[in-house]
Structure formats: structure tokens, C-alpha cells
Amino acid sequence: MSNKVGGKVAIITGGASGIGEATVRGFVIHGAHPKAYNKKLQGKVAIITGGASGIGAATVHLFADHGAGAIVIADIQDEKGEELAASIGDRCACTYVHCDVTKEQDVESLVQSTIRLHGRLDIMFCNAGILSRSMQTILEFDLPSYEKLFAINVGGVAASIKYAGQAMVKASSRGSIICTASIAAGLASDRNTDYVMSKSSVIALMRCASTQLAPNGIRVNCVSPGPVATPALCENLGMGADDIESMFSRMFRLKNDGVLKVKHVADAVVFLASEESQFITGHNLWLSFVVGTPLLCRH
Numbered sequence: 317m318s319n320k321v322g323g324k325v326a327i328i329t330g331g332a333s334g335i336g337e338a339t340v341r342g343f344v345i346h347g348a349h350p351k352a353y354n355k356k357l358q359g360k361v362a363i364i365t366g367g368a369s370g371i372g373a374a375t376v377h378l379f380a381d382h383g384a385g386a387i388v389i390a391d392i393q394d395e396k397g398e399e400l401a402a403s404i405g406d407r408c409a410c411t412y413v414h415c416d417v418t419k420e421q422d423v424e425s426l427v428q429s430t431i432r433l434h435g436r437l438d439i440m441f442c443n444a445g446i447l448s449r450s451m452q453t454i455l456e457f458d459l460p461s462y463e464k465l466f467a468i469n470v471g472g473v474a475a476s477i478k479y480a481g482q483a484m485v486k487a488s489s490r491g492s493i494i495c496t497a498s499i500a501a502g503l504a505s506d507r508n509t510d511y512v513m514s515k516s517s518v519i520a521l522m523r524c525a526s527t528q529l530a531p532n533g534i535r536v537n538c539v540s541p542g543p544v545a546t547p548a549l550c551e552n553l554g555m556g557a558d559d560i561e562s563m564f565s566r567m568f569r570l571k572n573d574g575v576l577k578v579k580h581v582a583d584a585v586v587f588l589a590s591e592e593s594q595f596i597t598g599h600n601l602w603l604s605f606v607v608g609t610p611l612l613c614r615h
């Protein structure tokens with residue numbers, strides 16, 4: 317974390333007044349005072365589902381870096397979750413709670429215990445999810461595996477929004493809810509039908525929830541990452557992280573320094589959780605991928 321535009325050269329057209337003038341001031345502050353905007357989540361209380369691994373675990377670390385007051389890691393991998401919570405040490409109050417997001421009772425008590433312990437809930441990151449192992453086309457569609465996938469990827473997100481939303485409404489707090497969808501939701505994929513359906517549903521769910529909770533000042537948004545070499549993706553593709561990154565770096569149009577990593581997804585989550593996005597709701601952030609363009613096959 318550093319001053320965000322320090323050293324950069326910028327042109328701002330219409331910079332003499334209004335939004336342009338405010339941006340000039342913002343750029344100056346970010347360049348001149350590196351520490352001024354460092355801690356974006358000072359004192360906030362957050363729950364991160366699926367927080368024991370991959371994108372969720374990276375977000376736990378970044379929330380702590382940004383001064384979160386308390387983080388509750390909710391997952392079903394108890395050992396990993398406990399270890400991660402302990403590793404956050406004295407950076408903030410970080411605890412682990414066993415919570416299977418497919419069990420409504422688990423999610424309800426997760427939120428209730430957070431409120432009991434920390435007095436409120438400011439941020440709910442609904443991130444728990446699984447990838448599809450079947451890679452099925454519609455001709456191979458398998459109802460039981462679809463039901464299992466939907467129970468976690470869609471039902472689990474709905475339950476998380478429901479109980480977090482209820483707590484935020486009751487406390488009249490202007491909370492932020494962020495869900496992990498996927499670039500899969502933007503693809504007319506030739507395989508992976510059930511996963512694509514599940515992540516499209518997460519975006520639809522987010523849009524409904526953002527409309528319904530807007531009158532209470534509660535924001536709901538999504539991040540939709542491109543492929544990130546997390547334990548889940550490595551296992552799913554049966555490949556190492558380096559091979560996955562090299563394969564996908566050839567397929568995406570956005571030329572950047574390196575490839576999409578868990579930290580970049582966590583950066584987007586911090587933005588959506590922070591006051592910097594206080595007027596942003598009902599949005600889905602595609603990461604590393606331009607929807608509507610074909611993948612490139614470069615060698």
C-alpha cells in the first residue's frame with residue numbers, strides 16, 4: 317500500500333471545476349501524503365465466507381492491512397481457518413467460525429455471534445464457492461451435481477446476504493455486501509454449464525439485493541475474477557500454479573504486469589467495501605477480462 321498516484325503524470329480535462337477540480341485535489345493528496353489514504357477499512361467489522369483459502373484468505377490479510385477492527389473467517393476447513401486467524405495476530409481481532417453456507421442455521425448463527433462479539437457488522441464478503449468438476453455440456457447435464465453446486469454457489473450467497481442484510485437493516489448501518497461471481501458469468505461457454513449458470517445467478521441475485529437494500533443505505537456489488545491460480549483451480553485443472561498462469565496469460569487481451577493474482581481480487585473487494593465506493597451499488601467488476609470479446613489463442 318502506498319500513495320496511489322505518486323509519481324504519475326496525469327491530464328484532467330475539465331479540471332478547473334466540479335468533479336475535475338475534486339479529482340485534481342485528490343490526485344495531489346494521494347501523491348503528496350503517502351499515508352493519508354492508507355487505511356481504508358479502519359475499525360470495520362467484516363465477515364469473509366470461504367475465508368480459509370485462496371481469494372478469501374488473501375482478502376483476510378488485506379482487510380487486516382487496511383485497519384479492519386475485526387474479521388470473522390467463516391469456512392468448513394477448520395484447521396486452515398484457525399491457523400489463518402491466529403496468523404493475523406495482533407493486527408486486528410480475527411476469529412474463525414465453522415460455517416457451512418448451505419446450512420441456513422450456520423449462517424444465521426455466524427452473523428448473530430459476530431454481532432454479539434463485535435457489536436455490529438459493516439462488511440459481508442460472500443465468497444465461499446466451489447468450481448465445477450464436471451465441465452459438462454448441456455447434453456451431459458447432471459441434476460444432482462448441479463443441485464450441490466447451486467446450494468453452495470447460489471444458496472450460500474443468498475443466505476449470507478439475507479442474514480447480513482437483516483442485521484444491517486436492524487442496526488440502521490450503511491453496510492457493504494460483496495459477492496464473488498466469476499468471468500464465467502460473462503461467457504457463452506462450450507463447457508462448464510452448471511458453474512456458468514451458478515455465477516450468472518450470483519450476479520442476478522446481487523442486482524435484486526442491491527435494489528431491495530438500497531433504501532436502507534446498504535450497498536451490494538460483485539467481483540468477477542478471471543482465472544486465479546488458487547488451490548481450487550489448481551486441483552480442478554490438475555495443473556500447477558505456474559502452468560495455469562502461463563496458459564491464461566496468453567488468452568487475455570489486457571496486457572499487464574504479470575497475471576491476475578488473489579491480491580488483485582482482494583484489492584477490488586477492499587475498494588467495494590470502503591468509503592471510496594460509497595455511491596457504487598448494483599455493480600459487477602469484471603477482472604482481467606473484457607466481456608463480449610473472444611479469448612485470444614496466442615502462442
Ligand code: NAD
Pocket residue numbers: 365366367368369370371372390391392393415416417418443444445446447468472496497498499540541542543544545546547548549
Ligand atoms: P478456494 O477453494 O481456495 O477457496 C474457497 C473456500 O470456500 C475454501 O476455503 C472452501 O473450504 C470454502 N467453502 C467451500 N464450500 C463451502 C461451504 N459450503 N461453506 C463454507 N465455505 C465453503 O477457491 P477460490 O478460487 O479462492 O474461490 C473463491 C471464490 O472465487 C469461489 O466462489 C469461486 O467460485 C470464485 N472464483 C474463483 C476463480 C479462480 O480462478 N480461482 C475465478 C473466479 C471466481
